[in-house]
Amino acid sequence: MITLKNLSHDFVIGKKGRQTIIPVLRDISLTVEKGEIVTIVGRSGSGKSTLLNLVSGFIHPKEGEIWISEEKVSELNEARFADFRINHLGFIFQSFQLIPSMTAFQNVELPLILKGINEKIRKSQTEAMLQKVGLLDYQDHYPGELSGGQQQRVSIARALIVNPPIILADEPTGSLDSETEKELLQFIQELNRDLGITFLIITHDDKVAEIGNRKIELKDGRIVEGVLT
Amino acid sequence: MKLKDQFRFVRQNMKKNRTRVFMTILATAMGCAFLIVLASVGFGLQKSVVKEITERRVITQIDVHGKETKEQGVYRALNDKDVHLFETIDDVKAVTRRKMLQQEGTFSIGNYQEGAPTFVANFPAEIKAGFELSKGRFPKEKNEVAVGYNFLMNLADKDAGDDRYDEKGQVKAEYLYKDELLGKEINLTVHQFKDGKQIEKTIPLKVVGISKKPTKEWAQDSSVFISDQMLTDIEAFTGTPKGYMLDVNMNKVPEDIELNKNAYDDVKVYAKNMESVQSISERLKEEKYATYSVVNELKEVNMVFMIAKAGLIFIGTIAILIASIGIYNTMTMAVTERAPDIGIMKAIGASPNTIKRIFLLESSYIGLIGAFIGTVVSYGISYAVNFAIPLIIKQAFGQETDLNLVFSDIPLVLPIICVLICYGVTIISGLRPAQRATKVDVLKAMRREV
Numbered sequence: 001m002i003t004l005k006n007l008s009h010d011f012v013i014g015k016k017g018r019q020t021i022i023p024v025l026r027d028i029s030l031t032v033e034k035g036e037i038v039t040i041v042g043r044s045g046s047g048k049s050t051l052l053n054l055v056s057g058f059i060h061p062k063e064g065e066i067w068i069s070e071e072k073v074s075e076l077n078e079a080r081f082a083d084f085r086i087n088h089l090g091f092i093f094q095s096f097q098l099i100p101s102m103t104a105f106q107n108v109e110l111p112l113i114l115k116g117i118n119e120k121i122r123k124s125q126t127e128a129m130l131q132k133v134g135l136l137d138y139q140d141h142y143p144g145e146l147s148g149g150q151q152q153r154v155s156i157a158r159a160l161i162v163n164p165p166i167i168l169a170d171e172p173t174g175s176l177d178s179e180t181e182k183e184l185l186q187f188i189q190e191l192n193r194d195l196g197i198t199f200l201i202i203t204h205d206d207k208v209a210e211i212g213n214r215k216i217e218l219k220d221g222r223i224v225e226g227v228l229t
Numbered sequence: 230m231k232l233k234d235q236f237r238f239v240r241q242n243m244k245k246n247r248t249r250v251f252m253t254i255l256a257t258a259m260g261c262a263f264l265i266v267l268a269s270v271g272f273g274l275q276k277s278v279v280k281e282i283t284e285r286r287v288i289t290q291i292d293v294h295g296k297e298t299k300e301q302g303v304y305r306a307l308n309d310k311d312v313h314l315f316e317t318i319d320d321v322k323a324v325t326r327r328k329m330l331q332q333e334g335t336f337s338i339g340n341y342q343e344g345a346p347t348f349v350a351n352f353p354a355e356i357k358a359g360f361e362l363s364k365g366r367f368p369k370e371k372n373e374v375a376v377g378y379n380f381l382m383n384l385a386d387k388d389a390g391d392d393r394y395d396e397k398g399q400v401k402a403e404y405l406y407k408d409e410l411l412g413k414e415i416n417l418t419v420h421q422f423k424d425g426k427q428i429e430k431t432i433p434l435k436v437v438g439i440s441k442k443p444t445k446e447w448a449q450d451s452s453v454f455i456s457d458q459m460l461t462d463i464e465a466f467t468g469t470p471k472g473y474m475l476d477v478n479m480n481k482v483p484e485d486i487e488l489n490k491n492a493y494d495d496v497k498v499y500a501k502n503m504e505s506v507q508s509i510s511e512r513l514k515e516e517k518y519a520t521y522s523v524v525n526e527l528k529e530v531n532m533v534f535m536i537a538k539a540g541l542i543f544i545g546t547i548a549i550l551i552a553s554i555g556i557y558n559t560m561t562m563a564v565t566e567r568a569p570d571i572g573i574m575k576a577i578g579a580s581p582n583t584i585k586r587i588f589l590l591e592s593s594y595i596g597l598i599g600a601f602i603g604t605v606v607s608y609g610i611s612y613a614v615n616f617a618i619p620l621i622i623k624q625a626f627g628q629e630t631d632l633n634l635v636f637s638d639i640p641l642v643l644p645i646i647c648v649l650i651c652y653g654v655t656i657i658s659g660l661r662p663a664q665r666a667t668k669v670d671v672l673k674a675m676r677r678e679v
Binding site for chain 1: 230231233234238241245570573574575576577578579580581582583671672675
């Protein structure tokens with residue numbers, strides 16, 4: 001489902017003439033099978049967020065290939081990647097990334113609008129999704145009027161609304177209390193079990209790392225461990 | 230993303246900063262109103278001038294003044310051969326030709342008399358050209374005449390003194406001939422000098438027709454139409470072509486009068502429609518005839534006004550360009566403020582084109598709303614100008630303006646031009662901010678670092 005081949009990436013910092021190249025990822029090769037939950041752990045600066053950003057297409061790799069659903073996405077331009085992203089990938093962010101001026105309903109509906117789905121269908125699908133995450137009664141609330149857990153559920157609903165086969169999550173429980181974290185992890189497992197959604201989760205939280213079929217540890221930009229859990 | 234949803238997005242975004250958007254729309258509306266009102270003065274004055282020209286003349290009429298001879302710049306008068314040629318040109322409806330009595334004929338009935346221009350006309354051609362009678366019939370016999378509609382307005386008592394005219398220069402009613410003229414006999418007196426003495430001949434004529442009232446309010450027709458045979462009789466009396474009256478000391482008719490003795494003094498070609506006037510004029514020009522037509526004059530007038538209007542529209546466009554700076558500013562601020570939202574949209578799958586379209590739509594929206602408001606306002610200003618300026622002129626200079634004078638006119642094409650200019654300018658001014666929006670870095674935007 002997701003294949004990384006000899007992926008390397010570095011960042012260039014500093015002004016022109018005094019630039020320093022900092023290697024972030026080195027020769028990463030990894031395959032995530034369909035229906036798997038793979039967690040990537042590592043200390044800060046290990047390169048896990050960069051890895052997720054590369055898979056998400058937010059940055060382009062300096063070397064190596066990224067294949068998702070048999071598409072070589074590392075060669076797609078921005079416009080084509082956007083098209084690919086909306087059809088194949090869902091995102092859950094640590095800080096939820098909801099648009100504050102939009103209601104919960106409008107935030108969840110947004111991917112469907114971008115896909116050009118009919119308004120009537122959008123309404124029913126969005127309501128069904130909000131029902132699924134238990135927030136139908138909060139559909140007219142703005143993100144600022146919702147708790148952290150509720151916001152994350154809106155974020156998950158937005159990720160699921162286009163039925164993506166893969167969900168990429170960046171520290172999904174980072175802003176949640178332990179009770180809400182537990183609920184969210186259960187929900188992720190349900191989605192994986194019931195809908196066969198593949199998850200690639202970046203975390204430094206052991207509890208989150210434990211829900212994966214595989215836990216991969218990154219250290220200094222290299223895979224040091226790949227454990228079946 | 231559907232256009233309808235893009236519009237919804239744009240409206241939502243515009244509501245976020247109403248004051249700023251309102252001020253930008255206001256600036257655009259002012260720019261548009263300025264352009265339209267400014268150009269409307271050109272359109273208004275053109276309308277007035279064209280109306281004036283077309284009211285003065287028959288639009289399908291072409292005056293032919295002569296034909297250039299082999300010597301450049303020298304023209305000869307027109308004769309039957311020329312008239313025949315004109316009649317063969319495509320789309321020519323009629324060719325009227327008139328010979329004019331070369332002295333003012335004095336017409337009298339009882340104690341009333343007046344001097345009137347006297348013509349010999351070809352009535353079939355005149356009828357074809359639209360000449361109509363209000364009373365009676367066209368002359369058939371040698372001594373029958375038709376008179377112009379206003380002939381009676383100058384037929385005054387010959388014993389009346391200098392006070393016969395009122396302040397408008399017209400003969401006072403009490404001195405005018407009041408009886409029916411149709412069927413009456415009037416006398417034409419022609420003069421000539423022979424052996425240093427003035428002699429005269431009085432010819433009795435019968436009025437059988439009176440022409441129709443001229444359609445133009447200001448036009449006056451006091452002409453008298455005599456027959457060709459009558460002109461021959463007059464020529465026999467005066468011994469000169471077309472009854473030319475010699476001076477006391479003159480024994481011989483001037484050369485040019487003698488040369489043009491069979492020529493027409495007034496030849497007009499009438500086209501079947503306005504569109505064919507141009508082609509007929511060009512054909513006559515090719516044949517080296519000197520012509521004049523309202524259409525030709527209009528062409529020149531329209532050319533001058535077209536240049537003037539283009540200049541005014543250009544000046545007005547500067548106002549819209551200034552307004553576009555406001556649009557650019559508004560859109561740039563909108564992109565900066567919404568960068569985090571743009572980042573989120575891009576992260577979940579909005580393509581750069583979608584982002585660009587939304588921002589271009591927003592700038593167009595501002596521009597078009599501004600253009601619409603500007604158009605409505607400019608119609609109001611135009612109406613007010615046309616209403617107020619005559620009053621101001623009257624107050625300031627004590628002069629009445631011509632009722633037909635239009636100071637400001639907004640034909641449909643003007644708002645269309647304005648909207649197109651405004652749309653173009655807003656697209657250009659919104660383009661750079663829209664492109665900037667597509668380049669928003671997703672990661673920076675989501676970290677709210679932009």
